[in-house]
Amino acid sequence: MAPYVDEALLDDPEELTRKDSRGTLRALASAGAQVREGLTLGHEAGIDRLTDQERPRSVLVAATGGSSIVADVLELLAEPGSPVPVQARRNLPLPGWVGPLDLVVAVSLSGRAPGPLAVAAEAARRGARLLTVGADDSPLAEVCRRARGIHVGTGQTARASSRTALWTLLTPVLVGADRLGLLDAPQSVLEQVADRLDERAEDLRPSSEAFVNPAKILAVQLAETVPVVLGDGPLGGVAAARASAMLARTARIPAPFGELPDAASGIVACFDGPYTTIGGRRHGTYDESRIRLGDIDTSGWEPHHFDEPDGELMERADGPEGGRGRDVFADPYLDGPAPPALGLLMLRDAPAAPATPESVQAESLTEAVLTTAREAGVRVMEVRAGEGDPVVRLADHVAVVDFTATYLAIGLGLDPSVSPHVADLRDRTR
Incomplete structure:
Protein backbone atom coordinates (compact mmCIF):
# COMPACT_ATOMS: atom_id res chain seq x y z
CA MET A 1 0.00 0.00 0.00
CA ALA A 2 1.34 3.43 -0.93
CA PRO A 3 1.93 5.98 1.83
CA TYR A 4 -0.72 8.64 2.23
CA VAL A 5 -0.03 12.33 1.85
CA ASP A 6 -2.55 14.74 3.34
CA GLU A 7 -2.89 17.54 0.79
CA ALA A 8 -4.76 19.69 3.32
CA LEU A 9 -1.74 19.53 5.60
CA LEU A 10 0.44 20.96 2.84
CA ASP A 11 -1.80 24.04 2.76
CA ASP A 12 -1.95 24.54 6.53
CA PRO A 13 0.60 27.22 7.54
CA GLU A 14 0.59 26.19 11.21
CA GLU A 15 1.18 22.53 10.38
CA LEU A 16 3.94 23.39 7.91
CA THR A 17 5.67 25.45 10.59
CA ARG A 18 5.21 22.78 13.25
CA LYS A 19 6.49 19.90 11.12
CA ASP A 20 9.31 21.95 9.58
CA SER A 21 11.05 22.58 12.91
CA ARG A 22 14.28 23.96 11.46
CA GLY A 23 12.82 26.05 8.66
CA PRO A 186 30.62 35.23 -14.97
CA GLN A 187 28.75 37.36 -12.46
CA SER A 188 26.02 38.13 -15.01
CA VAL A 189 25.20 34.41 -15.36
CA LEU A 190 25.22 33.84 -11.60
CA GLU A 191 22.87 36.80 -11.19
CA GLN A 192 20.55 35.04 -13.63
CA VAL A 193 20.80 31.94 -11.43
CA ALA A 194 19.79 34.02 -8.41
CA ASP A 195 16.85 35.51 -10.30
CA ARG A 196 15.68 32.08 -11.50
CA LEU A 197 15.90 30.68 -7.97
CA ASP A 198 13.84 33.62 -6.71
CA GLU A 199 11.21 32.88 -9.37
CA ARG A 200 11.06 29.24 -8.36
CA ALA A 201 10.80 30.14 -4.67
CA GLU A 202 7.76 32.24 -5.55
CA ASP A 203 6.20 29.50 -7.73
CA LEU A 204 6.77 26.81 -5.10
CA ARG A 205 6.10 28.86 -1.95
CA PRO A 206 4.21 27.25 0.97
CA SER A 207 1.27 29.66 0.60
CA SER A 208 0.63 28.46 -2.97
CA GLU A 209 -2.24 25.97 -2.79
CA ALA A 210 -1.61 22.29 -3.37
CA PHE A 211 -3.66 22.05 -6.56
CA VAL A 212 -1.60 24.73 -8.36
CA ASN A 213 1.83 24.37 -6.70
CA PRO A 214 3.98 22.15 -8.97
CA ALA A 215 6.16 20.88 -6.09
CA LYS A 216 3.17 19.98 -3.92
CA ILE A 217 1.46 18.22 -6.83
CA LEU A 218 4.62 16.27 -7.59
CA ALA A 219 5.05 15.35 -3.92
CA VAL A 220 1.54 13.87 -3.77
CA GLN A 221 2.09 11.91 -6.98
CA LEU A 222 5.49 10.58 -5.92
CA ALA A 223 4.01 9.36 -2.63
CA GLU A 224 1.69 7.07 -4.58
CA THR A 225 4.54 5.32 -6.38
CA VAL A 226 7.77 3.43 -6.05
CA PRO A 227 9.83 6.23 -7.62
CA VAL A 228 12.71 6.06 -10.06
CA VAL A 229 14.41 9.29 -11.17
CA LEU A 230 15.94 9.62 -14.61
CA GLY A 231 17.79 12.51 -16.23
CA ASP A 232 17.66 12.91 -20.00
CA GLY A 233 21.35 13.85 -20.24
CA PRO A 234 24.34 14.97 -18.18
CA LEU A 235 22.58 18.01 -16.70
CA GLY A 236 19.48 15.98 -15.90
CA GLY A 237 21.72 13.25 -14.50
CA VAL A 238 23.22 15.61 -11.91
CA ALA A 239 19.71 16.80 -11.04
CA ALA A 240 18.53 13.18 -10.77
CA ALA A 241 21.31 12.40 -8.30
CA ARG A 242 20.26 15.44 -6.28
CA ALA A 243 16.62 14.32 -6.41
CA SER A 244 17.51 10.82 -5.22
CA ALA A 245 19.58 12.20 -2.34
CA MET A 246 16.88 14.68 -1.29
CA LEU A 247 14.10 12.11 -1.46
CA ALA A 248 16.12 9.70 0.68
CA ARG A 249 17.54 12.12 3.23
CA THR A 250 14.64 14.57 3.45
CA ALA A 251 11.52 12.52 2.63
CA ARG A 252 12.92 9.07 3.65
CA ILE A 253 11.84 7.65 0.29
CA PRO A 254 14.41 5.46 -1.55
CA ALA A 255 14.61 6.44 -5.21
CA PRO A 256 17.12 4.89 -7.61
CA PHE A 257 18.38 7.30 -10.25
CA GLY A 258 20.11 7.21 -13.59
CA GLU A 259 21.07 9.20 -16.66
CA LEU A 260 20.29 8.62 -20.30
CA PRO A 261 21.54 7.04 -22.45
CA ASP A 262 23.50 4.69 -20.17
CA ALA A 263 20.67 3.95 -17.73
CA ALA A 264 17.99 3.32 -20.36
CA SER A 265 18.06 -0.48 -20.31
CA GLY A 266 18.40 -0.71 -16.53
CA ILE A 267 15.39 1.54 -15.95
CA VAL A 268 13.26 0.03 -18.71
CA ALA A 269 13.91 -3.47 -17.35
CA CYS A 270 12.06 -2.42 -14.20
CA PHE A 271 8.91 -1.99 -16.31
CA ASP A 272 8.66 -5.80 -16.46
CA GLY A 273 8.66 -6.07 -12.68
CA PRO A 274 5.97 -6.41 -10.03
CA TYR A 275 5.17 -2.69 -9.74
CA THR A 276 3.66 -2.22 -13.20
CA THR A 277 0.52 -3.41 -14.97
CA ILE A 278 2.67 -5.47 -17.34
CA GLY A 279 4.31 -7.12 -14.34
CA GLY A 280 1.05 -8.92 -13.64
CA ARG A 281 0.65 -8.35 -9.90
CA ARG A 282 -1.78 -5.47 -10.18
CA HIS A 283 -4.17 -3.73 -12.52
CA GLY A 284 -2.65 -0.27 -12.51
CA THR A 285 -3.80 3.17 -13.34
CA TYR A 286 -2.06 5.35 -15.81
CA ASP A 287 -1.43 8.90 -14.87
CA GLU A 288 0.81 11.45 -16.43
CA SER A 289 2.02 14.72 -15.01
CA ARG A 290 4.07 17.20 -16.95
CA ILE A 291 5.65 20.12 -15.17
CA ARG A 292 7.54 22.68 -17.19
CA LEU A 293 9.22 25.30 -15.11
CA GLY A 294 10.11 27.85 -17.75
CA ASP A 295 6.79 29.72 -17.80
CA ILE A 296 4.30 28.54 -15.19
CA ASP A 297 0.79 29.90 -15.66
CA THR A 298 -1.71 28.65 -13.10
CA SER A 299 -4.66 30.79 -14.18
CA GLY A 300 -7.82 28.83 -14.67
CA TRP A 301 -6.62 25.62 -13.09
CA GLU A 302 -9.09 23.64 -11.02
CA PRO A 303 -8.52 20.84 -8.48
CA HIS A 304 -8.07 17.38 -10.04
CA HIS A 305 -8.19 18.74 -13.57
CA PHE A 306 -5.33 20.46 -15.31
CA ASP A 307 -5.25 21.87 -18.78
CA GLU A 308 -1.90 22.24 -20.46
CA PRO A 309 -1.53 25.87 -21.61
CA ASP A 310 1.70 26.08 -23.58
CA GLY A 311 2.90 22.77 -22.16
CA GLU A 312 2.48 23.45 -18.46
CA LEU A 313 1.22 20.96 -15.92
CA MET A 314 -1.27 18.30 -17.02
CA GLU A 315 -2.79 15.34 -15.22
CA ARG A 316 -4.77 12.64 -16.95
CA ALA A 317 -6.52 9.67 -15.46
CA ASP A 318 -6.93 7.91 -18.77
CA GLY A 319 -4.37 5.49 -20.12
CA PRO A 320 -2.96 4.55 -23.46
CA GLU A 321 -5.87 2.20 -24.00
CA GLY A 322 -8.53 4.84 -23.38
CA GLY A 323 -9.27 4.84 -19.68
CA ARG A 324 -7.78 1.60 -18.37
CA GLY A 325 -8.06 1.79 -14.58
CA ARG A 326 -8.00 -0.33 -11.46
CA ASP A 327 -9.89 -3.59 -11.45
CA VAL A 328 -13.37 -2.70 -10.16
CA PHE A 329 -13.91 -6.33 -9.16
CA ALA A 330 -10.80 -6.54 -6.96
CA ASP A 331 -11.65 -7.38 -3.34
CA PRO A 332 -9.29 -5.55 -0.97
CA TYR A 333 -10.16 -7.97 1.86
CA LEU A 334 -9.42 -11.16 -0.12
CA ASP A 335 -6.76 -9.91 -2.50
CA GLY A 336 -5.09 -7.49 -0.13
CA PRO A 337 -4.15 -3.92 -0.93
CA ALA A 338 -2.55 -3.37 -4.32
CA PRO A 339 1.15 -2.56 -4.17
CA PRO A 340 2.11 0.96 -5.26
CA ALA A 341 2.80 1.51 -8.93
CA LEU A 342 6.23 2.21 -10.32
CA GLY A 343 6.72 5.92 -10.89
CA LEU A 344 9.17 7.45 -13.36
CA LEU A 345 10.26 11.02 -12.68
CA MET A 346 11.94 12.27 -15.85
CA LEU A 347 14.07 15.40 -15.48
CA ARG A 348 14.35 16.96 -18.92
CA ASP A 349 16.64 19.71 -20.11
CA ALA A 350 15.35 22.65 -22.12
CA PRO A 351 15.17 21.90 -25.88
CA ALA A 352 18.46 22.50 -27.66
CA ALA A 353 18.47 25.59 -29.85
CA PRO A 354 19.44 25.13 -32.57
CA ALA A 355 18.79 21.40 -32.68
CA THR A 356 21.74 19.14 -33.49
CA PRO A 357 21.80 15.51 -34.65
CA GLU A 358 22.96 14.55 -31.16
CA SER A 359 20.14 16.46 -29.44
CA VAL A 360 17.54 14.99 -31.82
CA GLN A 361 18.83 11.48 -31.09
CA ALA A 362 18.76 12.14 -27.34
CA GLU A 363 15.22 13.50 -27.53
CA SER A 364 14.14 10.44 -29.49
CA LEU A 365 15.56 8.11 -26.84
CA THR A 366 13.82 10.03 -24.06
CA GLU A 367 10.48 9.83 -25.85
CA ALA A 368 10.99 6.12 -26.46
CA VAL A 369 11.60 5.49 -22.76
CA LEU A 370 8.53 7.51 -21.80
CA THR A 371 6.35 5.73 -24.35
CA THR A 372 7.53 2.36 -23.10
CA ALA A 373 6.81 3.42 -19.52
CA ARG A 374 3.29 4.57 -20.29
CA GLU A 375 2.47 1.39 -22.17
CA ALA A 376 3.66 -0.64 -19.17
CA GLY A 377 1.35 1.27 -16.82
CA VAL A 378 4.13 3.26 -15.14
CA ARG A 379 3.11 6.58 -13.67
CA VAL A 380 5.11 9.14 -15.61
CA MET A 381 6.04 12.56 -14.23
CA GLU A 382 8.08 15.04 -16.24
CA VAL A 383 9.91 18.18 -15.15
CA ARG A 384 11.24 20.38 -17.93
CA ALA A 385 13.86 23.03 -17.15
CA GLY A 386 13.45 26.54 -18.49
CA GLU A 387 15.83 28.10 -20.96
CA GLY A 388 19.12 29.70 -20.01
CA ASP A 389 22.78 28.88 -19.41
CA PRO A 390 23.46 25.36 -18.14
CA VAL A 391 23.79 26.42 -14.51
CA VAL A 392 20.53 28.40 -14.77
CA ARG A 393 18.73 25.37 -16.15
CA LEU A 394 20.22 23.20 -13.43
CA ALA A 395 18.94 25.66 -10.82
CA ASP A 396 15.43 25.06 -12.18
CA HIS A 397 15.67 21.33 -11.54
CA VAL A 398 17.35 21.65 -8.16
CA ALA A 399 14.69 24.06 -6.90
CA VAL A 400 11.77 21.85 -7.82
CA VAL A 401 13.26 18.59 -6.49
CA ASP A 402 14.34 20.27 -3.24
CA PHE A 403 10.90 21.74 -2.57
CA THR A 404 9.18 18.54 -3.67
CA ALA A 405 11.18 16.35 -1.28
CA THR A 406 10.45 18.76 1.57
CA TYR A 407 6.72 18.87 0.90
CA LEU A 408 6.67 15.09 0.60
CA ALA A 409 8.32 14.72 4.01
CA ILE A 410 5.87 17.11 5.64
CA GLY A 411 2.91 15.48 3.89
CA LEU A 412 4.01 12.12 5.32
CA GLY A 413 4.10 13.63 8.80
CA LEU A 414 7.91 13.78 8.97
CA ASP A 415 10.21 16.59 9.96
CA PRO A 416 12.34 17.17 6.84
CA SER A 417 15.42 18.14 8.83
CA VAL A 418 15.35 15.68 11.74
CA SER A 419 15.94 11.93 11.36
CA PRO A 420 16.05 9.91 14.60
CA HIS A 421 17.89 7.05 12.88
CA VAL A 422 20.56 9.35 11.50
CA ALA A 423 21.01 10.75 15.00
CA ASP A 424 21.31 7.19 16.37
CA LEU A 425 23.92 6.37 13.75
CA ARG A 426 25.98 9.41 14.68
CA ASP A 427 25.83 8.45 18.34
CA ARG A 428 27.01 4.93 17.58
CA THR A 429 29.92 6.03 15.43
CA ARG A 430 31.41 8.73 17.63
Missing part, protein backbone atom coordinates in the same frame (compact mmCIF):
# COMPACT_ATOMS: atom_id res chain seq x y z
CA THR A 24 13.81 23.91 5.70
CA LEU A 25 11.31 25.57 3.38
CA ARG A 26 12.49 29.02 4.43
CA ALA A 27 16.10 28.01 3.86
CA LEU A 28 15.32 26.66 0.39
CA ALA A 29 13.57 29.93 -0.45
CA SER A 30 16.81 31.77 0.36
CA ALA A 31 18.67 30.09 -2.51
CA GLY A 32 18.74 33.23 -4.62
CA ALA A 33 20.01 35.25 -1.68
CA GLN A 34 22.68 32.60 -1.10
CA VAL A 35 23.99 33.13 -4.62
CA ARG A 36 24.19 36.90 -4.18
CA GLU A 37 25.85 36.59 -0.79
CA GLY A 38 28.27 33.99 -2.16
CA LEU A 39 29.34 36.45 -4.86
CA THR A 40 30.01 39.11 -2.23
CA LEU A 41 31.84 36.79 0.14
CA GLY A 42 33.99 35.39 -2.65
CA HIS A 43 35.02 38.88 -3.71
CA GLU A 44 35.82 39.87 -0.12
CA ALA A 45 37.90 36.70 0.33
CA GLY A 46 40.06 37.61 -2.66
CA ILE A 47 38.87 34.92 -5.03
CA ASP A 48 39.53 37.28 -7.94
CA ARG A 49 43.24 36.70 -7.30
CA LEU A 50 42.84 33.43 -9.17
CA THR A 51 42.62 35.44 -12.40
CA ASP A 52 46.25 36.50 -12.00
CA GLN A 53 47.53 33.05 -11.07
CA GLU A 54 48.82 30.41 -13.40
CA ARG A 55 46.22 27.88 -14.44
CA PRO A 56 46.60 24.65 -12.39
CA ARG A 57 47.56 21.36 -13.99
CA SER A 58 44.37 19.78 -12.60
CA VAL A 59 41.52 20.52 -10.19
CA LEU A 60 40.32 18.10 -7.53
CA VAL A 61 37.08 18.79 -5.63
CA ALA A 62 36.47 17.29 -2.19
CA ALA A 63 32.86 17.35 -0.98
CA THR A 64 30.66 14.81 0.81
CA GLY A 65 27.09 14.34 1.99
CA GLY A 66 24.75 17.20 1.14
CA SER A 67 27.70 19.11 -0.34
CA SER A 68 28.68 16.38 -2.81
CA ILE A 69 26.62 17.93 -5.60
CA VAL A 70 29.17 20.78 -5.66
CA ALA A 71 31.74 18.40 -7.15
CA ASP A 72 29.16 16.94 -9.53
CA VAL A 73 28.18 20.38 -10.82
CA LEU A 74 31.76 21.49 -11.32
CA GLU A 75 32.56 18.31 -13.27
CA LEU A 76 29.41 18.75 -15.36
CA LEU A 77 30.03 22.37 -16.29
CA ALA A 78 33.79 22.07 -16.79
CA GLU A 79 33.77 18.89 -18.88
CA PRO A 80 32.81 20.43 -22.27
CA GLY A 81 35.53 23.07 -22.40
CA SER A 82 37.94 22.90 -19.48
CA PRO A 83 41.59 22.83 -20.60
CA VAL A 84 42.52 20.86 -17.47
CA PRO A 85 40.92 17.78 -15.87
CA VAL A 86 38.40 18.28 -13.05
CA GLN A 87 37.48 15.38 -10.81
CA ALA A 88 35.79 14.65 -7.50
CA ARG A 89 37.34 13.05 -4.43
CA ARG A 90 35.24 12.28 -1.37
CA ASN A 91 38.02 11.29 1.02
CA LEU A 92 41.61 10.13 1.34
CA PRO A 93 43.76 8.80 -0.13
CA LEU A 94 44.66 11.79 -2.20
CA PRO A 95 45.93 10.69 -5.63
CA GLY A 96 49.69 10.40 -5.71
CA TRP A 97 50.06 12.86 -8.58
CA VAL A 98 48.56 15.81 -6.62
CA GLY A 99 51.25 18.37 -5.87
CA PRO A 100 52.22 22.05 -6.15
CA LEU A 101 50.95 22.33 -9.73
CA ASP A 102 47.39 21.33 -8.80
CA LEU A 103 44.41 23.03 -7.16
CA VAL A 104 42.36 21.28 -4.49
CA VAL A 105 38.88 22.63 -3.72
CA ALA A 106 37.45 21.48 -0.38
CA VAL A 107 33.86 22.25 0.60
CA SER A 108 32.17 21.72 3.98
CA LEU A 109 29.45 23.91 5.48
CA SER A 110 30.68 23.31 9.02
CA GLY A 111 34.32 23.15 7.98
CA ARG A 112 34.62 19.94 9.98
CA ALA A 113 33.53 17.17 7.57
CA PRO A 114 36.27 14.53 7.90
CA GLY A 115 36.66 13.81 4.18
CA PRO A 116 37.16 17.35 2.79
CA LEU A 117 39.18 18.35 5.86
CA ALA A 118 41.57 15.41 5.48
CA VAL A 119 41.93 16.01 1.73
CA ALA A 120 42.68 19.71 2.28
CA ALA A 121 45.25 18.95 4.99
CA GLU A 122 47.06 16.40 2.83
CA ALA A 123 46.96 18.72 -0.18
CA ALA A 124 48.45 21.52 1.92
CA ARG A 125 51.19 19.18 3.13
CA ARG A 126 52.12 18.46 -0.50
CA GLY A 127 52.15 22.14 -1.39
CA ALA A 128 49.05 22.11 -3.59
CA ARG A 129 47.02 25.30 -3.97
CA LEU A 130 43.83 25.43 -1.91
CA LEU A 131 40.38 26.95 -2.36
CA THR A 132 38.05 26.14 0.52
CA VAL A 133 34.45 27.04 1.38
CA GLY A 134 33.06 26.63 4.88
CA ALA A 135 32.58 28.22 8.26
CA ASP A 136 35.16 30.91 9.06
CA ASP A 137 35.93 29.58 12.54
CA SER A 138 36.60 26.00 11.46
CA PRO A 139 39.53 23.61 11.06
CA LEU A 140 39.09 23.76 7.28
CA ALA A 141 39.51 27.53 7.28
CA GLU A 142 42.62 27.21 9.46
CA VAL A 143 44.20 24.62 7.15
CA CYS A 144 43.59 26.89 4.17
CA ARG A 145 44.99 29.99 5.83
CA ARG A 146 48.16 28.18 6.92
CA ALA A 147 48.64 27.04 3.33
CA ARG A 148 48.08 30.63 2.12
CA GLY A 149 45.07 29.52 0.12
CA ILE A 150 41.74 31.27 -0.42
CA HIS A 151 39.00 30.54 2.08
CA VAL A 152 35.42 31.76 1.52
CA GLY A 153 33.10 31.88 4.51
CA THR A 154 29.46 30.85 4.55
CA GLY A 155 27.85 34.10 5.70
CA GLN A 156 24.41 34.57 7.17
CA THR A 157 22.03 32.91 4.69
CA ALA A 158 23.40 29.39 5.21
CA ARG A 159 21.48 27.05 7.49
CA ALA A 160 22.53 24.18 9.69
CA SER A 161 22.11 21.66 6.87
CA SER A 162 24.33 21.55 3.81
CA ARG A 163 21.29 20.28 1.87
CA THR A 164 19.67 23.71 2.19
CA ALA A 165 22.90 25.70 1.77
CA LEU A 166 23.85 24.36 -1.65
CA TRP A 167 24.21 27.74 -3.33
CA THR A 168 26.23 29.17 -0.45
CA LEU A 169 28.77 26.42 -1.08
CA LEU A 170 28.54 26.20 -4.86
CA THR A 171 28.66 29.88 -5.84
CA PRO A 172 32.27 30.62 -4.73
CA VAL A 173 33.45 27.41 -6.41
CA LEU A 174 31.82 28.46 -9.69
CA VAL A 175 33.36 31.92 -9.38
CA GLY A 176 36.79 30.43 -8.82
CA ALA A 177 36.41 28.04 -11.77
CA ASP A 178 35.34 30.94 -13.97
CA ARG A 179 38.37 32.98 -12.95
CA LEU A 180 40.62 30.06 -13.88
CA GLY A 181 38.96 29.65 -17.27
CA LEU A 182 37.60 26.18 -16.52
CA LEU A 183 34.00 27.13 -17.31
CA ASP A 184 31.88 30.13 -18.21
CA ALA A 185 30.12 31.46 -15.10
